[in-house]
Amino acid sequence: MFDLILSNALLKGRRVDVAVQGSRFAAVEPAGTLAQAGTRERLDCSHFLLRPPFYNTHTHQAMTLLRGIDDDCALMDWLTREIWPREARLTPNTVYAGTRLAILEGLKSGCVAFNDMYFHQPAVIRAATEMGVRARIGLMYMDQVSDHIENDATLALRDALPPTIGLSIAPHALYTTSPELLRRVAAQAESLGLPLHIHAAETTAETAIAKERFGFDSPLAYLDFCGILRPGTILAHCCHATEADLALIAERGCFVAHCPQSNQKLASGVFPWAKAAAAGVRITIGTDGAASNNGLSMIAEAKAAALSAKLGAGAPDALRFADLDRAVTEEAAAALGFPNAGRIVPGADADFILVDLETPVFAGGGDPDANFIYAADSSCVDTVACAGRLLMRGHQVPGEADILAAARTASATLLTP
Ligand SMILES: [Zn+2]
Structure with missing residues (x-):
């Protein structure tokens, strides 16, 4: 039983299923391979580029x-x-x-x-x-x-x-x-x-x-x-x-x-x-x-x-x-002292992002990973995970409105003369 399966994601030019167990990647297999595997949650990643963060x-x-x-x-x-x-x-x-x-x-x-x-x-x-x-x-x-x-x-x-x-x-x-x-x-x-x-x-x-x-x-x-x-x-x-x-x-x-x-x-x-x-x-x-x-x-x-x-x-x-x-x-x-992070391979720390391929910069040709850095912006980043925890989903981070309000109040104490 896996905690999470990312199904049919685009990873370095190939379609894969990726399983997460606890804070680590448990499996990276060709798309469809983990279709029957037991899991707590499955994310359809057909429209996502999967990358290390x-x-x-x-x-x-x-x-x-x-x-x-x-x-x-x-x-x-x-x-x-x-x-x-x-x-x-x-x-x-x-x-x-x-x-x-x-x-x-x-x-x-x-x-x-x-x-x-x-x-x-x-x-x-x-x-x-x-x-x-x-x-x-x-x-x-x-x-x-x-x-x-x-x-x-x-x-x-x-x-x-x-x-x-x-x-x-x-x-x-x-x-x-x-x-x-x-x-x-x-x-x-x-x-x-x-x-x-x-x-x-x-x-x-x-x-x-x-x-x-x-x-x-x-x-x-x-x-x-x-x-x-x-x-x-x-x-x-x-x-x-x-x-x-x-x-x-x-x-x-x-x-x-x-x-x-x-x-x-x-x-x-x-x-x-x-x-x-x-x-x-x-x-x-x-x-x-x-x-x-x-x-x-x-x-x-x-x-x-x-x-x-x-x-x-x-x-x-x-x-x-x-x-x-x-x-x-x-x-x-x-x-930064995390030598097991930054790669999407079995056994590595489960840090990853999902990038929305249904955006203009990905509709043409070329390497999607290069297009992400050379042509995209933050609006293309849909999901972010660190050590197996989803920190942002569907562009939303829990407590965003509170974070912005508290920052405005704090900034005002520094900017006023
Ligand atoms: Zn500095």
Whole structure:
């Protein structure tokens, strides 16, 4: 007896029946094969493309509440003038409301996991746990001590976390941390057995700070000197990674979280995807926060990554679709500590999305998976499941109206002078 059978779904160009048992895929067979099998629920997927969902490897979820503030400003001015003063007003309740809004937006675009770096982390854990998504929540470190960083309270929750939630050590960036702090948190990551997550080589201003303040030509060489480049470290951005930096990132076993729309909006730079891939770097994709993107759709982010890689290299084959698809699914799931997720095979974690093929972008020819990322939008995503649980069905997430109302109230407390 299976819990769920997806009947006659289109998976990588062939029609299949897929059975789910508990939190795992139990069987993937040719369509019609599981027609007689016993099951609690059967979904007719004749009109659906079946895919692994997205895994967002760099974000600040509750920044949904700060979306659309001074959109044409440079990063450092924007942070100091518009964002940090407002973030000083955050409370656990506003972060909870903003995170739920971000998770809802993610689910609508077929995303079931996020790698967060933000304040009031226990509120983020609560939101992710209640809504059933996967998450890795960063214990955040900056020189400027903030009452909103609840690292001790977050760490105290570690043993009680569900298997879908993990923690990381997340020093913000080299320009907000001293070398002593970076060395201390790198040692802490090792002793606690936690991965690291940091912004790295995002802008030319950061490269200048690495040179003037710390005496290193490269932000990544400096972070490595401080012990931050460890196996599994997620380095967000890396727009200004040199070829030597890329070789170092690959050698250390770090992941890059490429955030193309944030990089384009803030004119930060172009991540050298083709060079990074050639160097053996493990590349994934993140949206960054909604205030610097400004959307959290991983469909749009994946397409932007492809366009950025092709334009940046001056070659349309600089990033092939199969590599892009892998970067946003199984590679990203592995980066977030879920190596058994991101693939639809027997025994893998039952994370999946169903995409409505009865929409204009799928009526013509071509590879449906490529058409999903290059031509579709969130309106095509019908159903989303994580660890065997259906989190969205028929475009509806339970409690949507409450999530929107609470977010409006929370946002108003930050936007008013
Ligand atoms: Zn960021």
